[in-house]
Amino acid sequence: MSKTPQDSESEDALLPEYQFDYRRAKPNRFAAGDNQRLIVLDPDVAEVFTSSEAVNKVLRALIASMPQAA
Template sequence: MNKTPSDQIQNPEDELLAEYHFDYQKAKPNRFAVAHKTQKLTVVLDEDVAQVFTTTESVNKVLRALIASMPKAT
């Protein structure tokens, strides 16, 4: 009886066999992926600030007011 690959015992220490090494230099972007028009930025607030500004909207509102009060760069 011939042994099939599923019958062979594999070493659990072999995480990635040599034939599975992938050359990322040849990779291309996924043309089927949806391009997001808006970019999101994550900012981590200090604990004391996060206790005052508990929502995204409140943080954005205060920052926009601060930006509006700043002198324009010339």
């Protein structure tokens, strides 16, 4: 079976020198699991909390220190 011009074009369609800027990509709203939310931190807060684990740890401590609702 011989190659047609379309076949050779499709192989070369994605060249290795393409530079993708994944920072501009939009999150897939269907990929999130149960009860997952994307929260965007302000830049000054993001400098202090560099991981989701750090943010969650502080928020859990804050929740524990809050008075219980009756």
